[in-house]
Amino acid sequence: MAPATAEYDIRLIGLTKRFDDVVAVDGISLDIDRGHFFALLGPSGCGKTTTLRMIGGFEEPTEGRIELGGVDVAPLPPYKRDVNTVFQSYALFPHLSIFENVAFGLRRRGVKAGEVRRRVVESLDLVGLAGLEKRKPRQLSGGQQQRIALARALVNRPRVLLLDEPLGALDLKLRKEMQLELKRIQHEVGITFVHVTHDQEEAMTMADRIVIMNGGHIEQLGTPSELYERPRTAFVAGFLGASNLLEATVSGDDRVTLAEGSVVQLPHGMLAGRTGTVQIGVRPEKLRIGEGDTNSLSGIVTESAYIGVSTQYIVDTPAGPVTVYVQNDRTGGQVAAGERLTLSWSPESTFVVDAQEGTL
Amino acid sequence: MTSVAVPLRSRRGTLAAAVAFARRHVLTVYSLLFFAYLMLPIGVVIAFSFNDPKGRFNYTWQGFTWKNWEQWNAIPDLQSAIQLSLLIALIASIVATLLGTLVALALVRYGFRGRAATNLLVFLPLSTPEIVLGASLLTLFLNLTSVLPIGFWTILIAHIMFCISFAVVTVKARLIGFDRHLEEAAMDLGANELTTFTKVTLPLIAPAILAALLLCFAISIDDFVVTYFNAGNRVTFPIFVWGAARVATPPQINVIGTAIFVVAVTLMLANVVFQNRRAKQA
Amino acid sequence: MRVFHRKRWLTPYLLLAPGMLWLALFFLVPLGFLFYQSLESGNIDFGYAFTWAWGNYSSAIRSYRGQFERSFEYAGIATVVAFLVSYPVAYWIAFRGGRWKNLLLLFIVAPFFVTYLIRTLAWETILSDNGFVVRILHDIGVLSPGGRLLATGTAVVAGITYNFLPFMALPLYVSLEQIDQRLIEAAEDLYASRWAAFIRVTFPLSLPGVVAGTLLTFIPAAGDFINAELLGSPTNHMIGNVIESKYKELLDYPAAASMSFILMAIILAMILLYARAVGTEQLTG
Ligand SMILES: Nc1ncnc2c1ncn2[C@@H]1O[C@H](COP(=O)(O)OP(=O)(O)OP(=O)(O)O)[C@@H](O)[C@H]1O
Ligand SMILES: [Mg+2]
Numbered sequence: 001m002a003p004a005t006a007e008y009d010i011r012l013i014g015l016t017k018r019f020d021d022v023v024a025v026d027g028i029s030l031d032i033d034r035g036h037f038f039a040l041l042g043p044s045g046c047g048k049t050t051t052l053r054m055i056g057g058f059e060e061p062t063e064g065r066i067e068l069g070g071v072d073v074a075p076l077p078p079y080k081r082d083v084n085t086v087f088q089s090y091a092l093f094p095h096l097s098i099f100e101n102v103a104f105g106l107r108r109r110g111v112k113a114g115e116v117r118r119r120v121v122e123s124l125d126l127v128g129l130a131g132l133e134k135r136k137p138r139q140l141s142g143g144q145q146q147r148i149a150l151a152r153a154l155v156n157r158p159r160v161l162l163l164d165e166p167l168g169a170l171d172l173k174l175r176k177e178m179q180l181e182l183k184r185i186q187h188e189v190g191i192t193f194v195h196v197t198h199d200q201e202e203a204m205t206m207a208d209r210i211v212i213m214n215g216g217h218i219e220q221l222g223t224p225s226e227l228y229e230r231p232r233t234a235f236v237a238g239f240l241g242a243s244n245l246l247e248a249t250v251s252g253d254d255r256v257t258l259a260e261g262s263v264v265q266l267p268h269g270m271l272a273g274r275t276g277t278v279q280i281g282v283r284p285e286k287l288r289i290g291e292g293d294t295n296s297l298s299g300i301v302t303e304s305a306y307i308g309v310s311t312q313y314i315v316d317t318p319a320g321p322v323t324v325y326v327q328n329d330r331t332g333g334q335v336a337a338g339e340r341l342t343l344s345w346s347p348e349s350t351f352v353v354d355a356q357e358g359t360l
Numbered sequence: 361m362t363s364v365a366v367p368l369r370s371r372r373g374t375l376a377a378a379v380a381f382a383r384r385h386v387l388t389v390y391s392l393l394f395f396a397y398l399m400l401p402i403g404v405v406i407a408f409s410f411n412d413p414k415g416r417f418n419y420t421w422q423g424f425t426w427k428n429w430e431q432w433n434a435i436p437d438l439q440s441a442i443q444l445s446l447l448i449a450l451i452a453s454i455v456a457t458l459l460g461t462l463v464a465l466a467l468v469r470y471g472f473r474g475r476a477a478t479n480l481l482v483f484l485p486l487s488t489p490e491i492v493l494g495a496s497l498l499t500l501f502l503n504l505t506s507v508l509p510i511g512f513w514t515i516l517i518a519h520i521m522f523c524i525s526f527a528v529v530t531v532k533a534r535l536i537g538f539d540r541h542l543e544e545a546a547m548d549l550g551a552n553e554l555t556t557f558t559k560v561t562l563p564l565i566a567p568a569i570l571a572a573l574l575l576c577f578a579i580s581i582d583d584f585v586v587t588y589f590n591a592g593n594r595v596t597f598p599i600f601v602w603g604a605a606r607v608a609t610p611p612q613i614n615v616i617g618t619a620i621f622v623v624a625v626t627l628m629l630a631n632v633v634f635q636n637r638r639a640k641q642a
Numbered sequence: 643m644r645v646f647h648r649k650r651w652l653t654p655y656l657l658l659a660p661g662m663l664w665l666a667l668f669f670l671v672p673l674g675f676l677f678y679q680s681l682e683s684g685n686i687d688f689g690y691a692f693t694w695a696w697g698n699y700s701s702a703i704r705s706y707r708g709q710f711e712r713s714f715e716y717a718g719i720a721t722v723v724a725f726l727v728s729y730p731v732a733y734w735i736a737f738r739g740g741r742w743k744n745l746l747l748l749f750i751v752a753p754f755f756v757t758y759l760i761r762t763l764a765w766e767t768i769l770s771d772n773g774f775v776v777r778i779l780h781d782i783g784v785l786s787p788g789g790r791l792l793a794t795g796t797a798v799v800a801g802i803t804y805n806f807l808p809f810m811a812l813p814l815y816v817s818l819e820q821i822d823q824r825l826i827e828a829a830e831d832l833y834a835s836r837w838a839a840f841i842r843v844t845f846p847l848s849l850p851g852v853v854a855g856t857l858l859t860f861i862p863a864a865g866d867f868i869n870a871e872l873l874g875s876p877t878n879h880m881i882g883n884v885i886e887s888k889y890k891e892l893l894d895y896p897a898a899a900s901m902s903f904i905l906m907a908i909i910l911a912m913i914l915l916y917a918r919a920v921g922t923e924q925l926t927g
Contacts, residue, residue: 105549470654489865
């Protein structure tokens with residue numbers, strides 16, 4: 001991916017955090033490139049917040065290094081690190097006005113009064129809330145508070161901005177708006193964002209790079225499309241979107257045999273030298289009804305659900321139940337439960353994950 | 361809000377509503393009686409500050425007079441007793457609140473060895489009867505008379521001692537309900553530990569510190585038992601009352617009692633009004 | 643926040659030091675002295691000497707068993723009465739107080755602002771033989787013609803109850819106030835009657851307040867001597883009166899010290915039993 005000369009903003013090396021007997025983060029190593037919008041995605045309790053808090057300086061790593069722009073910051077307190085955080089609860093100081101909240105970091109660094117005023121106004125403008133300087137945080141709505149928290153962090157122009165589920169408390173509509181807004185702001189300021197979320201859609205919408213965490217370690221790192229098209233573990237395949245995973249045995253170059261005997265052709269090099277039992281996967285929307293593609297399977301429809309834009313079928317095949325999404329781009333053509341169907345898909349839509357790993 | 365929601369939900373019929381209404385009334389009437397009971401002795405204290413007793417004791421109503429208020433310090437030693445009580449309460453509440461706040465900060469903000477023992481040491485004085493506190497301190501002070509004569513300083517030491525635990529408990533409660541991310545946010549924005557404390561922690565726990573201060577002041581100025589043991593020949597206001605109760609109860613005692621009550625209640629009322637205002641603004 | 647720097651582990655100890663030192667020096671050390679003194683023998687004229695005189699303890703119990711029992715009896719009754727009397731009011735303020743809550747709370751703590759001794763003297767006036775309470779009780783025949791209230795156990799218990807009532811009502815209010823109204827609604831939604839919702843949801847959730855309130859009332863009540871002195875007669879004396887007179891008048895320090903220890907030991911034992919029953923968390927917070 002990234003060339004060797006790439007500038008890393010953050011580099012985590014063997015980062016581990018143990019709380020008594022709980023291993024919250026289990027030796028993760030990760031490079032985050034300058035200027036990227038980076039998402040840390042994973043189920044509840046997988047260690048996202050802990051990782052972020054170690055980068056921010058609120059939690060001391062048990063083991064490992066944290067480098068910011070090539071310097072090990074592990075021994076530094078938060079106020080000596082060139083990162084700022086947008087807290088999930090926003091953590092706006094209730095006793096200070098909006099202006100003073102946003103100016104807080106600048107004042108700590110001894111920025112001149114005129115400059116403070118200029119930059120505060122500028123960053124309130126950036127988040128679209130100019131004019132609220134005199135209010136107190138409790139006089140703002142949740143969405144407005146969220147933007148202030150963002151302005152308060154960005155006004156310091158940190159090297160990296162850390163966001164821990166910043167949209168968690170907002171309603172769906174506001175959330176969608178803020179996702180686009182955050183992305184726009186990130187483009188505008190060009191600062192590296194590390195965004196923690198457990199919402200896969202949010203991560204896909206916003207991030208250039210996503211890291212998927214599970215049980216304290218990294219499952220896979222890549223662009224949203226890499227992760228979606230080529231998940232490397234069953235966990236990733238199931239966590240990002242829906243997948244059909246089928247047991248198979250390697251039976252040749254780029255070829256596997258399913259339990260009932262049919263042969264599936266894979267993209268070139270996909271097996272990467274694996275032998276024996278593997279799991280292959282295919283996304284439900286990549287399956288077509290009828291013959292026509294290289295790989296095929298047939299079975300009996302057990303359930304069908306019409307959900308407007310598409311219809312969802314569950315087809316019982318000898319290799320196991322398979323989910324299929326069919327776009328309703330033409331009227332008619334619904335298949336009833338009990339009918340027999342043949343499904344086919346292209347080798348390019350097939351991916352391979354290691355068998356028996358964190359199956360959902 | 362609740363007073364509206366409750367009857368609406370149970371309005372199954374007029375009868376049920378009437379019963380529910382009556383039930384609410386019972387509780388209300390009872391509560392008003394309760395408050396009357398609470399206020400009764402206070403009313404007596406205030407009323408008898410205007411009594412014109414014939415004998416040495418101020419126990420039966422003889423007639424109205426302003427005299428006691430005009431000559432509030434006519435009784436020898438009363439004025440100096442009040443001054444001593446105020447001075448002790450002032451110093452003790454400030455010192456105890458300071459020490460207690462530091463202890464509360466350590467207990468809530470830091471993980472350290474010996475936390476359970478610390479909690480226990482804070483809890484024990486609260487669960488020891490005052491007479492034991494007073495008696496044990498006196499035993500100590502009787503052994504120290506050569507360096508520390510029993511009097512002003514021993515009273516002060518004792519008052520600070522029993523106020524500390526109250527201060528710790530009061531400030532701790534506020535700190536526990538305090539969003540810890542606020543302090544992290546301050547550090548994130550470049551404030552070091554000291555600045556974080558003065559700019560964020562302190563302003564936010566200020567109400568609790570004030571509450572602790574007032575509580576300690578009230579407990580100290582009202583304390584009789586511990587003071588009685590450790591005062592030597594110094595006389596605080598409660599000790600004065602105790603001595604007086606045996607030989608004579610001048611109505612000036614009621615005057616002072618009423619004055620303390622009125623000042624305290626006015627302060628509290630002002631606080632209530634102020635907080636209601638603030639709540640409304642939000 | 644956590645402690646970031648290895649050298650900062652000292653911070654909490656520095657914060658604790660002054661307060662804890664004060665408590666150690668002027669609470670723990672005096673208790674040690676008191677204990678030492680409780681094992682001395684002799685008399686005030688020839689001085690006391692340390693002789694491991696455990697006999698002080700047994701003779702204290704032998705001679706003053708009645709006063710010990712009376713202390714816990716009076717304190718127990720006062721605590722129960724204070725609980726029964728103030729729970730409905732705490733409930734009323736918490737759930738029906740609306741925007742008057744703070745004002746009503748002010749009424750609850752108001753007695754605290756009249757000096758303890760003065761308000762007890764006021765009760766002396768109210769309960770006196772020619773006061774209106776006695777007169778009414780005579781008129782309705784509750785009290786026989788010569789009967790009086792002052793200088794009886796009833797007056798002492800009434801005084802104790804009144805004096806420590808705010809200690810009961812305040813924690814009750816605080817714990818009731820914190821109850822999420824929706825929990826009670828949920829209970830009613832799940833077919834609990836008003837009463838069942840109270841017994842199964844409201845009351846259990848207010849238990850921390852009940853625990854705090856009963857302890858805060860019982861402990862000072864058990865050691866009190868002022869109410870017995872001002873409102874009772876010598877037949878109503880509690881152990882506090884004995885300790886007070888031994889210490890301040892008879893100067894019989896070893897006897898007073900051993901009684902103090904017995905009182906404290908019984909109270910601590912009761913707290914421990916209580917903690918067992920309700921869980922320690924609720925005691926020390
Ligand atoms: N201060 C702590 N003490 C003990 N265990 C902790 C602490 N903080 C986190 N943990 C544990 O570490 C693990 C990871 O927690 P973390 O908060 O990083 O998860 P997360 O991925 O952010 O989850 P969520 O999406 O729910 O916020 C969890 O098992 C959690 O219980
Ligand atoms: Mg989290």
